[in-house]
Amino acid sequence: MQQPGGGADGMAPTAPGKGAFASAHTRDALPRVIWRYRTAGMAFGALAIAAVLVEQGAGPLRWAFCLATGFAWPHIAWWLARRSGSPFEAEQRNLVFDSVLAAAWVPLLHFNLLPSVLLLALPAADKINSDVPGLLRRSVLPALAALLVAGLAAGFVFEPASSIPVILASLPMLLVHTMMVSLQRVQLLRKLILKNEALGRLAQTDVVTGLALRGHWEREAARLLERARADAAPAVLALVDVDGFKQVNDGHGHLAGDALLRAAGALLLRTLRPGDAAGRYGGDEFAVVFPDTTMAEAARLAEAYRAAVQAIELQQAPGLSLSVSIGLAEARPDHGRIEDWIQAADDALYEAKRRGRNRLVVAAAADAPQGDSIA
Numbered sequence: 001m002q003q004p005g006g007g008a009d010g011m012a013p014t015a016p017g018k019g020a021f022a023s024a025h026t027r028d029a030l031p032r033v034i035w036r037y038r039t040a041g042m043a044f045g046a047l048a049i050a051a052v053l054v055e056q057g058a059g060p061l062r063w064a065f066c067l068a069t070g071f072a073w074p075h076i077a078w079w080l081a082r083r084s085g086s087p088f089e090a091e092q093r094n095l096v097f098d099s100v101l102a103a104a105w106v107p108l109l110h111f112n113l114l115p116s117v118l119l120l121a122l123p124a125a126d127k128i129n130s131d132v133p134g135l136l137r138r139s140v141l142p143a144l145a146a147l148l149v150a151g152l153a154a155g156f157v158f159e160p161a162s163s164i165p166v167i168l169a170s171l172p173m174l175l176v177h178t179m180m181v182s183l184q185r186v187q188l189l190r191k192l193i194l195k196n197e198a199l200g201r202l203a204q205t206d207v208v209t210g211l212a213l214r215g216h217w218e219r220e221a222a223r224l225l226e227r228a229r230a231d232a233a234p235a236v237l238a239l240v241d242v243d244g245f246k247q248v249n250d251g252h253g254h255l256a257g258d259a260l261l262r263a264a265g266a267l268l269l270r271t272l273r274p275g276d277a278a279g280r281y282g283g284d285e286f287a288v289v290f291p292d293t294t295m296a297e298a299a300r301l302a303e304a305y306r307a308a309v310q311a312i313e314l315q316q317a318p319g320l321s322l323s324v325s326i327g328l329a330e331a332r333p334d335h336g337r338i339e340d341w342i343q344a345a346d347d348a349l350y351e352a353k354r355r356g357r358n359r360l361v362v363a364a365a366a367d368a369p370q371g372d373s374i375a
């Protein structure tokens with residue numbers, strides 16, 4: 001028969017992302033994250049153990065051990081990790097010790113089946129969940145040794161039958177562990193999705209202007225043309241080109257040129273309405289699709305943008321007068337491909353340049369020979 005003792009187990013679902021590939025930030029935050037899980041897990045482990053101890057009529061030593069490992073160990077583990085020069089390594093030792101504590105309890109509980117299985121299985125699951133390579137393997141021998149030593153010290157008594165009260169007291173440990181692991185996985189998945197979305201946006205965004213990159217814009221513009229044709233709805237494509245941009249580069253340097261592109265891009269983004277699609281089409285050329293928009297409305301928006309560009313003040317070139325030329329083309333039934341629509345707007349842009357720049361030109365209707373100048 002063994003001596004009275006008592007204790008909790010190491011049911012501490014570990015945080016995901018703390019493996020070999022975890023970032024330095026994640027690694028530093030690990031002890032605090034695990035501390036929360038360990039505190040909850042140990043407390044529920046202690047509940048299951050306490051149920052068996054009650055049935056055993058265990059003495060004060062075992063109860064003290066139960067309280068110490070159930071309620072003191074999580075805080076000791078956190079303290080050990082925090083004072084360590086390498087919290088990540090210290091936390092790995094703590095995780096191994098979770099298994100040692102849990103395994104030591106198996107003979108002390110007389111191999112009471114349900115809590116014993118949970119005490120061995122859940123810490124093992126934590127090691128796998130931790131994603132630390134080899135951690136499960138490293139914890140097996142110390143756990144077996146702890147089981148053996150505790151068995152030798154307290155005697156190997158085999159009473160595997162779990163009573164209903166013990167089963168009921170063990171369930172919270174199982175349920176809480178399962179829920180915590182699931183929650184962690186969901187949180188990780190959500191973070192991953194958000195990061196992937198942000199990366200996707202980054203990969204589709206021009207760093208200078210903040211507008212969509214050409215390929216991405218073209219796909220979106222093609223989709224909007226398709227929609228306009230299917231719904232027989234009006235839509236307008238605008239091509240914007242900065243006037244005399246080469247002179248800005250040549251006269252004030254490429255940094256000034258970049259600053260102009262950045263300012264013009266930001267201004268364009270502010271001019272747009274939700275649903276409008278803007279992109280950087282080329283060096284100093286931007287493109288916008290105004291879906292569900294009449295030419296009159298698109299021209300009003302484009303004109304507002306043209307006028308606003310004139311007010312841009314470049315720090316690198318104070319007093320420099322800036323302007324853009326804009327070509328506008330309405331989506332037409334004979335625009336079978338996005339290239340046709342772009343070509344129509346480009347012709348209008350060319351016309352705006354030809355007529356002296358700093359103006360809007362609307363592409364000629366299918367049967368008209370000349371574009372309309374608006375500004």
Ligand SMILES: Nc1nc2c(ncn2[C@@H]2O[C@H](COP(=O)(O)OP(=O)(O)OP(=O)(O)O)[C@@H](O)[C@H]2O)c(=O)[nH]1
Pocket residue numbers: 208241242243244245246247249253254255256257258261282283284353
């Ligand atoms: N600073 C800077 N310059 C760029 C960038 N991309 C293209 N360019 C330059 O933009 C200039 C475009 O010149 P052009 O197409 O001749 O245009 P422009 O001088 O505005 O002439 P017009 O359109 O006829 O008024 C070229 O000198 C390119 O080297 C960029 O990201 N940053």
